[in-house]
Every structure is written in C-alpha cells, then in structure tokens.
Amino acid sequence: MTTETPAVNYKIGNERLISVTEEAARKLASLLKEKRPTRGALRLKVVGGGCSGLQYVMDLVDGPKERDILVPTQNVHLVIDPKSALFRQRLCARLQRRPAKGRIKVTNPNAVAHCSCGESFAV
Numbered sequence: 001m002t003t004e005t006p007a008v009n010y011k012i013g014n015e016r017l018i019s020v021t022e023e024a025a026r027k028l029a030s031l032l033k034e035k036r037p038t039r040g041a042l043r044l045k046v047v048g049g050g051c052s053g054l055q056y057v058m059d060l061v062d063g064p065k066e067r068d069i070l071v072p073t074q075n076v077h078l079v080i081d082p083k084s085a086l087f088r089q090r091l092c093a094r095l096q097r098r099p100a101k102g103r104i105k106v107t108n109p110n111a112v113a114h115c116s117c118g119e120s121f122a123v
Contacts (some may be wrong), residue, residue, distance in 0.1 A: 008031065013071040017085060018078055025050040025074030030075065032060060039063045041070070041077035044106065048082040054087065056106050 020028065033038035045057045053108045064070045067117065071078040 006116060008068075008115050009116070010067055010068045010070050013069040013072070013080070013085075015073050016070065017080065018069045018071055018073070020076060022074060028076045035060045036062060039077075041079045043079045045081060046087040081117065 028042055032042070039062055041061050043057075043059045043061045045059075046054055047057050049055045063078060065075070065081075067082055069080045069082065069085055071080065
C-alpha cells in the first residue's frame with residue numbers, strides 16, 4: 001500500500017505582485033537555507049490588527065498551501081494567500097539595517113496610512 005501526498009494546487013505569481021531587493025533576497029536566502037533547507041519559502045500575510053487596522057505577518061514555511069500564490073524572485077520563494085494578495089499589489093520587501101540586526105520591511109504603495117512604528121497600515 002502506498003500513501004502518496006496529493007499535489008498542492010497553487011498559482012505562480014510574478015514581481016508585479018511583490019518584489020524583493022537584492023539585499024533582502026540575500027538575507028532571506030540565508031535564513032531559508034538555515035531554517036528550511038528544502039523547498040523553503042517566506043509566507044507574507046495580511047491580518048487585522050495594529051494601530052492602523054492591518055499588519056503584515058511573515059513566517060518561514062516549507063512551501064505553498066492549497067490556493068496560495070508562489071512568487072519566485074531573486075532566487076527565493078515568496079508565498080501569499082489569495083486574500084492577502086488583494087492588499088499586496090506591487091509590494092516591495094526591503095531589508096532595513098539596524099545596529100544589531102537586519103529587518104525585512106514591506107513597502108506598500110497602496111497604503112493610505114501607516115502607524116508611527118511602521119508595523120501596520122490602512123488601505
């Protein structure tokens with residue numbers, strides 16, 4: 001008896017949905033290699049919360065889930081669920097340098113407001 005894993009049904013997106021700077025891609029590739037050595041991806045999700053009403057959640061995952069959008073860019077894979085993709089057209093992920101560590105920041109040209117800490121936004 002064989003137990004085959006069913007194929008995951010996902011779409012392929014492109015950099016019009018989200019792009020990554022070279023510096024952020026290098027950092028992400030390093031993190032993915034360390035934490036998820038096979039088929040790793042960065043999941044970007046929009047959830048309710050924060051000062052302005054919406055915020056980004058990022059997590060390292062094994063790969064896309066059912067109905068996700070996989071965006072291969074700069075030798076890294078980004079995964080976005082369809083609902084979050086509605087808030088993310090033309091996003092750019094940038095690596096911000098801070099004295100102790102680098103931080104990935106998402107820039108959203110569709111946002112009409114941001115909180116002062118930069119962690120949440122409104123559209």
